[in-house]
Amino acid sequence: METKILKPTQVNEAAKLINEGQLVSFPTETVYGLGADATNESAVKQVYQAKGRPSDNPLIVHVADVATVEKYVQPLSDSAKKLMAKFWPGSLTMIFKLKPNALSTAVTGGLDTAAFRCPRNQTTLDLIRISGKPMVGPSANTSGKPSPTTAQHVYHDLHGKIAAIMDDGPTEVGVESTVLDLSTKQPAILRPGAVTKEEIEEIIGVPVDDERHHVGATEVPKAPGMKYKHYAPNAQVYIVDPDDDWQEVNNWIKRNHPTDPIGVMAFSNVLKSVDWNPNVQLISLGENVNDASHNLFRELRDFDENPQYKIIFTQGVEPSGLGEAYMNRLNKSAGQMHFKQL
CATH class of the missing domain: 3.90.870.10 (DHBP synthase)
Incomplete structure (x- = not known):
């Protein structure tokens, strides 16, 4: 066709x-x-x-x-x-x-x-x-x-x-x-x-429940994106939480993957705050969560065009306002994997 x-x-x-x-x-x-x-x-x-x-x-x-x-x-x-x-x-x-x-x-x-x-x-x-x-x-x-x-x-x-x-x-x-x-x-x-x-x-004018984003393995979901791993590139995404130190992320890369291509997606100010290892590909998500929500899927797709990247560290934000939607998608992209787990 x-x-x-x-x-x-x-x-x-x-x-x-x-x-x-x-x-x-x-x-x-x-x-x-x-x-x-x-x-x-x-x-x-x-x-x-x-x-x-x-x-x-x-x-x-x-x-x-x-x-x-x-x-x-x-x-x-x-x-x-x-x-x-x-x-x-x-x-x-x-x-x-x-x-x-x-x-x-x-x-x-x-x-x-x-x-x-x-x-x-x-x-x-x-x-x-x-x-x-x-x-x-x-x-x-x-x-x-x-x-x-x-x-x-x-x-x-x-x-x-x-x-x-x-x-x-x-x-x-x-x-x-x-x-x-x-x-x-x-x-x-x-x-x-x-x-x-x-x-x-x-x-x-009434309270809204916002705690029902997931369903069990045998339950039929009422909405898309509740049950299966979604939004995931071929590389493994790790979330860098707001209380994580980005310098520690760079140190981990130096120790464990000093020459392998590694992706980093973060706000512009974060990218400028670290003297990154030369093997790191830096991608700006913009200046704030509005920019990041707009850019997240596009940049994950761009990494799929470069299969040599096996790991992508991506900036997490506080899950409030639009940040809740951003983190919902990012958690599914990462399969709930965070830098703290490494």
């Missing part, structure tokens, strides 16, 4: 492919998604095949308006309506109880719930409206690898496996949306993102 690269002006062609049951990668403000008609079970199953994704990992349904959500779910609560009014289009995904047999189990992972999002990208909103179909849209990458923030990342992983990629330039946020479960008595964040716990609580 030849994978076409389409411009935003070619959205009609992309919509035609979606209606034919083909797979089309689309841009959002977070990462690039892999789109298929959410009402076409055969097309949805192709998404799992293209990504190599476990079939019990449910998919997020992307919509262009609230009315589409109401076609599939139980009546929306006042909290849901308030959150949609505040954060849609945007980086908040919400899980709702479905009407009976509303969506295929290929979408839901066999659950009676599904996740919905209205992305903040005009090209993709146009694609959904023109196709007339809600679209499933997991990240458009090989399952488990760093999520794609450019069309080129998508092409690297999925060329020859999907029909087309809508190229709308680099994404804005760089980490996936917040996933909020509204199907339970207490709202719960299942995946942190750019929309924070505090922002959600301010809108709905």
Whole structure:
């Protein structure tokens, strides 16, 4: 299969492919998604095949308006309506109880719930409206690898496996949306993102549980990214925590890998604070956690282009605000491995 690269002006062609049951990668403000008609079970199953994704990992349904959500779910609560009014289009995904047999189990992972999002990208909103179909849209990458923030990342992983990629330039946020479960008595964040716990609580006026990011080995996850190792490059990532000494990191490299290529990803001020060993490849994550969240997946992917790097030390931050989303992704990239464990 030849994978076409389409411009935003070619959205009609992309919509035609979606209606034919083909797979089309689309841009959002977070990462690039892999789109298929959410009402076409055969097309949805192709998404799992293209990504190599476990079939019990449910998919997020992307919509262009609230009315589409109401076609599939139980009546929306006042909290849901308030959150949609505040954060849609945007980086908040919400899980709702479905009407009976509303969506295929290929979408839901066999659950009676599904996740919905209205992305903040005009090209993709146009694609959904023109196709007339809600679209499933997991990240458009090989399952488990760093999520794609450019069309080129998508092409690297999925060329020859999907029909087309809508190229709308680099994404804005760089980490996936917040996933909020509204199907339970207490709202719960299942995946942190750019929309924070505090922002959600301010809108709905009730406490939000943010301690349910993981599930057991035999449990079906309600949201992507809860169960399997995600976002991981080929190299082993180690997290350097805020209370770690970066000079000690450099000393460890000198003792244990004095000539092997080693990657270091950190804020610019950290990179300047150490007289690094010559074998260390320094990559700036920017000046703050906003920059780091935007750059993390891109830089991890760049290291995958250089297989000689077997170890990457990456700066950790305090898990608050956007830092919670950043650390969630970084911990999964590292498989929970920290410099302290070496």
